[in-house]
Amino acid sequence: MVPLIKIEKRNDVPMALYFFTPFIAIILTILGGGIIFYILGFNPIEALKFYFITPISNLYGLSELLLKATPLCLIAIGLSFCFKSNNWNIGAEGQLTFGAIVGGGVALLFYNQEGFYILPLVILAGAIGGMIFALIPAILKTYFNTNEILVSLMLVYVSKLLLDYLVVGPWSNPEGFNFPETRQFSDSSRMPLLFEGLRIHAGIFLALAAVMLSWFILYKTYLGFQIKVSGLSLKTAKYAGFKGKTMILVVFMISGACAGLAGVGEITGPIGQLHRMISPDYGFTAIIVAFLGRLNPFGIIFASLVVALTYLGAETAQIFLQIPKYTGQVFQGMILFFLLASDYLLFFKVKILNLKKNELRH
Amino acid sequence: MSLDISFIGILIGSIMASSVPLILAASGELITERSGVLNLGVEGMMIIGAISGFALMVITDNLFIAIVGSMLSGVIISLIFGFLTQSLLTNHVATGLALTIFGIGLSAMLGKNFVGIPGKEFPVLFSSLRESIPFFGPILFGHSIVLYFAFALPFLTNYFLKKTKLGLVVRAVGDSPVSASNQGINVILVRYCCILYGGAMCGLAGAYLSLIYTPQWIENMTAGRGWIALALVVFATWSPIKVLIGALIFGGITILQLHMQAIGFRIPVQFLSALPYLMTIIVLVVISRDSRKIKLNTPTSLGRIFYKEK
Numbered sequence: 001m002v003p004l005i006k007i008e009k010r011n012d013v014p015m016a017l018y019f020f021t022p023f024i025a026i027i028l029t030i031l032g033g034g035i036i037f038y039i040l041g042f043n044p045i046e047a048l049k050f051y052f053i054t055p056i057s058n059l060y061g062l063s064e065l066l067l068k069a070t071p072l073c074l075i076a077i078g079l080s081f082c083f084k085s086n087n088w089n090i091g092a093e094g095q096l097t098f099g100a101i102v103g104g105g106v107a108l109l110f111y112n113q114e115g116f117y118i119l120p121l122v123i124l125a126g127a128i129g130g131m132i133f134a135l136i137p138a139i140l141k142t143y144f145n146t147n148e149i150l151v152s153l154m155l156v157y158v159s160k161l162l163l164d165y166l167v168v169g170p171w172s173n174p175e176g177f178n179f180p181e182t183r184q185f186s187d188s189s190r191m192p193l194l195f196e197g198l199r200i201h202a203g204i205f206l207a208l209a210a211v212m213l214s215w216f217i218l219y220k221t222y223l224g225f226q227i228k229v230s231g232l233s234l235k236t237a238k239y240a241g242f243k244g245k246t247m248i249l250v251v252f253m254i255s256g257a258c259a260g261l262a263g264v265g266e267i268t269g270p271i272g273q274l275h276r277m278i279s280p281d282y283g284f285t286a287i288i289v290a291f292l293g294r295l296n297p298f299g300i301i302f303a304s305l306v307v308a309l310t311y312l313g314a315e316t317a318q319i320f321l322q323i324p325k326y327t328g329q330v331f332q333g334m335i336l337f338f339l340l341a342s343d344y345l346l347f348f349k350v351k352i353l354n355l356k357k358n359e360l361r362h
Numbered sequence: 363m364s365l366d367i368s369f370i371g372i373l374i375g376s377i378m379a380s381s382v383p384l385i386l387a388a389s390g391e392l393i394t395e396r397s398g399v400l401n402l403g404v405e406g407m408m409i410i411g412a413i414s415g416f417a418l419m420v421i422t423d424n425l426f427i428a429i430v431g432s433m434l435s436g437v438i439i440s441l442i443f444g445f446l447t448q449s450l451l452t453n454h455v456a457t458g459l460a461l462t463i464f465g466i467g468l469s470a471m472l473g474k475n476f477v478g479i480p481g482k483e484f485p486v487l488f489s490s491l492r493e494s495i496p497f498f499g500p501i502l503f504g505h506s507i508v509l510y511f512a513f514a515l516p517f518l519t520n521y522f523l524k525k526t527k528l529g530l531v532v533r534a535v536g537d538s539p540v541s542a543s544n545q546g547i548n549v550i551l552v553r554y555c556c557i558l559y560g561g562a563m564c565g566l567a568g569a570y571l572s573l574i575y576t577p578q579w580i581e582n583m584t585a586g587r588g589w590i591a592l593a594l595v596v597f598a599t600w601s602p603i604k605v606l607i608g609a610l611i612f613g614g615i616t617i618l619q620l621h622m623q624a625i626g627f628r629i630p631v632q633f634l635s636a637l638p639y640l641m642t643i644i645v646l647v648v649i650s651r652d653s654r655k656i657k658l659n660t661p662t663s664l665g666r667i668f669y670k671e672k
Binding site for chain 1: 402442446450451452453455456457459460461463464465466467468470471474585586589590592593596630631632633635636639640642643646647650651653656
């Protein structure tokens with residue numbers, strides 16, 4: 001018996017496989033993680049258990065999972081509009097930060113006031129802030145032909161330095177003993193908690209609303225159709241007479257608004273003020289979430305839960321096994337590597353042929 | 363008068379030193395892009411080079427091993443990118459991003475035990491001449507060997523691309539992979555080599571930071587320099603000599619901004635620190651406005667997947 005591997009190009013991508021390969025990527029990542037733990041000198045089974053099972057084995061853990069999945073899901077939904085139309089917005093972290101700055105600024109205006117209207121204002125301000133910040137790379141791309149990848153990324157550094165300036169300087173808490181943080185927001189600027197004693201807050205409804213809305217826009221409207229066509233073939237889109245420039249501006253605005261909402265959700269939810277560390281790189285990790293979810297609104301919900309678990313798992317593994325928490329980022333990078341690699345199966349058929357020796361001769 | 367001639371000499375010397383990582387990374391990426399491959403993982407490869415160089419220096423106490431090791435680590439990590447994009451035909455942009463995220467995480471994980479360890483002094487060449495010759499001394503002498511290599515690299519790259527047969531092959535693969543392939547050139551192999559070369563240069567750029575420029579390991583110490591290097595390649599319209607000029611301009615802004623902070627300029631530190639990033643955006647806008655110029659100079663197949671039916 002001589003096993004032979006034959007590789008053939010597929011004519012079209014089977015849809016079932018398209019949504020199945022992310023699971024292959026997750027399984028390969030878990031295996032790869034086990035190997036890394038083994039190299040680092042830990043019992044891989046035990047480490048993986050602390051990573052993927054312990055964090056969600058109680059109610060508090062599940063609430064934390066949803067808490068971390070919320071911003072990831074929101075940002076990834078926004079990014080899916082950009083990526084579907086071939087616009088590479090990779091500065092969501094900056095749009096999140098700027099949204100949090102604008103929303104946080106409004107919350108600070110009302111720091112000693114109460115009122116039902118305050119939270120909606122803060123949320124709106126955050127969304128607008130993110131939207132404006134995302135418009136910068138979009139406008140430069142449409143009118144000055146500038147690479148949106150580099151511009152959106154440079155703006156991440158700019159926004160973080162701006163936040164740093166504000167919390168150290170003009171917005172720092174006058175009674176805060178010079179800590180780099182602002183005043184606490186008033187209760188009216190805080191997201192309502194869903195359960196007593198758990199941190200999960202009403203921001204999750206924003207994420208779910210974004211999922212529904214994006215599904216509607218992408219699959220039921222003319223705009224969604226334009227976005228998808230431009231992603232598949234720019235030439236076709238031009239031939240069909242779609243207004244390319246307007247579309248670029250729109251997808252960036254949607255994406256920025258979602259990232260801004262995620263930022264405002266963090267500062268009005270678990271954080272309650274502005275300080276330097278408002279996001280553990282949610283904006284970058286959401287890129288992985290968007291791909292893992294196949295740019296599909298419901299796929300993104302699932303992917304945001306998986307990736308949120310890598311954050312939680314890293315924290316748990318650090319507490320119980322002293323495994324450095326950066327393994328979380330390594331896992332996230334690995335998921336994307338394996339996902340991209342498994343895409344090979346979408347475009348090529350790998351056949352294993354078992355031929356008898358005499359058959360081979362003919 | 364503090365602004366005397368020798369001070370200006372020292373200033374120019376420090377600008378040169380701060381532009382070295384940009385020259386190295388951008389020159390490496392330039393070759394990669396000239397072969398038609400867009401590797402956005404520069405930042406990730408640099409940070410891996412930085413930690414592996416520093417870790418090897420601490421472990422072996424040998425700077426030569428540290429430098430060579432950092433380049434090797436750049437090669438190894440870029441091999442992941444090469445395998446995915448060239449053999450498994452993945453999207454260049456997404457794979458490059460994954461490389462950066464992975465590299466930053468891996469470097470922080472590897473570097474956990476190296477935080478706070480002081481670095482070792484890196485030997486400099488001609489240090490006696492540096493003191494004895496006013497103005498030109500601090501500019502030309504008393505630098506590490508890596509700096510001299512970095513300043514020669516754009517000229518070597520230019521010569522390689524324009525005057526050698528291999529350089530022609532690289533350009534042919536980047537501009538027209540199909541015809542290059544029909545001429546019997548192994549497009550995938552050439553691209554693999556260019557990716558690995560880019561990885562080695564980015565690894566060296568990272569090691570320059572952690573071993574020579576600020577001899578210590580700090581998490582995320584590349585601080586976006588990899589992305590600025592990518593922008594420099596566009597700024598230079600894929601010409602090696604212009605990479606050198608661009609890197610010096612950015613080195614100049616970085617040093618100027620540090621000096622302004624030091625004299626207590628009445629602008630918040632954060633705004634000064636944001637200058638290099640804002641400058642990158644402004645420069646990109648100015649360069650890219652002329653879309654014909656960009657189109658003429660961009661390697662025609664940049665970022666496109668090449669697949670040959672067997």
